[in-house]
Amino acid sequence: MKNKLEDDKHCFACGEKNPNGLNLKFSLRDGKVFAEFILHKTYQGYKDIVHGGIISTLLDEAMVKVALLQGVPVVTAEITVRLKNPLMIGEKAIVEAHITEKHRRIIETSAIIKKLDGTLIAEGYAKLLRQD
Template identity: 45%
Template sequence: MMKTENYCFVCGKQNPKGLKAVFNHVNGKSYTEIILEQEYQGYSGIIHGGIIAALLDEACVYAANSLGFNTVTAELKIRFKNPAAPKEKLIVQAEANHVKSKLIEAKAWIKDKQNKIIAEAEGKLIIKEKTK
């Protein structure tokens, strides 16, 4: 099992500067809802693209890991569609559905409460070890 100290920037409960996102993940899918504060913005009133990218990456990893593997990201292609505002509820989802011998392909997306797509991603994750 890959080591964790619960200090992950996106999901770690012990990281005082982290996002503390809590992902539900099962059968190749992951899901979380999160409200980001102003400290995560880039331009005024817009959440920084790097934070959006980190959420998409984490969603892909959780989806892939729910298939019974520990994975790390090899590639992440992101398309930003609309800005996200601080204090706005965001819905983050991913689906991992294509498993190769050492690679899992996943797709992730973030929507706002009006169901408008904020960003979407395609990820390739390297299988480090089998957990199930």
């Protein structure tokens, strides 16, 4: 039996009631999700650089959100992240994700984070397990 997935608005990545979270706001357009963001020092690793774990969280959230916003409840089963360039604290960036393949129980997705000038920060790939 699968757990019932409930959104109580306290998700670390997108929860509007989480004062310590990332508070991402996603929009769905043409089968892709997008969210612009700026991160402050709370989320840094090395001086003035966003922590790699936060970058991974952003990618994971976008890949799950692309399925959720299309009515498919999922959880992450497997994720691969490739960090390409540092993202500086206070720098505006965008995360985007789309579904690459659908199987009976698994949905495959990919995501990128890029600066507004197009510089690639990171890319991710995930296999999501359907919960419906």
